[in-house]
Amino acid sequence: MRLAFVVQRYGLDIAGGAEYHCRLIAEHMARHAEVEVLTTCAADYITWANHYPEGREVLNGIPVRRFRVKRPRDPVRFADWTDRVLRRGDEQECLRWLEEEGPFTPRLVQYLEKHAADYDFVFFFSYRYYTTYHGLRALRDKALLVPTAEDDGIYRIPIFPPLFRLPRGIVYNSHEERAMIEGVADNRHVPGDVVGVGSALPASMDGEAFRRRHGIDGPFILYVGRIDENKGCRQLFDFFRRYRAETSSPLKLVLIGKAVIPIPPDPAIVALGFQPDQEKWDALAACDLLSMPSRYESLSMVTLEAWWAERPVLANGKCAVLRGQCLRANAGLYYSSYDEFHEALALLEGKPELRRALGGNGRRYFDAHYAWDVVERKYLDLMARVQAENAAIAARHEAARP
Numbered sequence: 001m002r003l004a005f006v007v008q009r010y011g012l013d014i015a016g017g018a019e020y021h022c023r024l025i026a027e028h029m030a031r032h033a034e035v036e037v038l039t040t041c042a043a044d045y046i047t048w049a050n051h052y053p054e055g056r057e058v059l060n061g062i063p064v065r066r067f068r069v070k071r072p073r074d075p076v077r078f079a080d081w082t083d084r085v086l087r088r089g090d091e092q093e094c095l096r097w098l099e100e101e102g103p104f105t106p107r108l109v110q111y112l113e114k115h116a117a118d119y120d121f122v123f124f125f126s127y128r129y130y131t132t133y134h135g136l137r138a139l140r141d142k143a144l145l146v147p148t149a150e151d152d153g154i155y156r157i158p159i160f161p162p163l164f165r166l167p168r169g170i171v172y173n174s175h176e177e178r179a180m181i182e183g184v185a186d187n188r189h190v191p192g193d194v195v196g197v198g199s200a201l202p203a204s205m206d207g208e209a210f211r212r213r214h215g216i217d218g219p220f221i222l223y224v225g226r227i228d229e230n231k232g233c234r235q236l237f238d239f240f241r242r243y244r245a246e247t248s249s250p251l252k253l254v255l256i257g258k259a260v261i262p263i264p265p266d267p268a269i270v271a272l273g274f275q276p277d278q279e280k281w282d283a284l285a286a287c288d289l290l291s292m293p294s295r296y297e298s299l300s301m302v303t304l305e306a307w308w309a310e311r312p313v314l315a316n317g318k319c320a321v322l323r324g325q326c327l328r329a330n331a332g333l334y335y336s337s338y339d340e341f342h343e344a345l346a347l348l349e350g351k352p353e354l355r356r357a358l359g360g361n362g363r364r365y366f367d368a369h370y371a372w373d374v375v376e377r378k379y380l381d382l383m384a385r386v387q388a389e390n391a392a393i394a395a396r397h398e399a400a401r402p
Contacts, residue, residue: 001033006135007125010039018148021197022125037064040103047072048103067108085157094159109134143167150296161185169386171195173299176320191385198372199305207286220252222287224302227259232293237264239341284309297321304370307331307362312355331362
């Protein structure tokens, strides 16, 4: 069996989001099939500026074929078009918005059209990009979609509900994402499953070594990810500083990730910038809990990683996905206001036995649902189901011939 994975950007230095998700799946499915990745030359999702050389390379044993972005994104113009389509966009305006969204790579779509026969299935990651929308429509009979959809309203604009009805199968990240898409697209006839993704787990973790390297002592909350308004970081800073002021708590907030908004100058907030993957795991071993303040998620990989590391999570309860994950795993608390943040954090800070119990629940939940043998089996089962349905359809057509 030969599989292609289409994703908007791809690289060993892209450490999170749908792109990292795609890379992990591609590398693990290479155990079961011949795999190729089709992507762009972009590394930066803000502008889609060409960064990697065009052509073919091999990364971690996976062939990667790159296509140049024909036109970079203008962030200001794109923001204007986003406001327009969210207010009243018709189909033509939405298609124009899609070109502004990018990455505008017509040659990648043309390659898919020309080489469709080379693949048994093509997985498209992230529904909202030019590469997915046009590529999936060109290859709908072989297309499987991994939407990675967030509850941000974009999935409702006129061009997307019909798109969700086209693929031969859909791999959802969460029950909430599935309900959201099925509610707007009425696409329950499309075979699908809630799968998510596993993680690149470490051979070991050393929390004490992490503390020594960075001069961190005492209890701390960990945040891992892009330090961005859209990830809820500004509110996290406000809530954390207010909590400290009201309680005289010794807690620190340690940040791992690239900052795209200012970080308050506060000795209790320790910003370490981008760190290697092992450093993240050592930080998880050292921390008391993980904070996940994002309002928009289809699946939080770092939440799952915290649970594998047996650490509880304090999550933004306004994100239905995070709230649902916390409830199903019984491995975290969530908040929808500062008062709830205060009470939940005080409970976690003051009760180490609660932190241990929630962390243990998280590890059991991870092992049951996100171990790689579970994830790989779900992908294989979905493809087998689609193949069986395709064979049944072909048999009916053959029987109907005069």
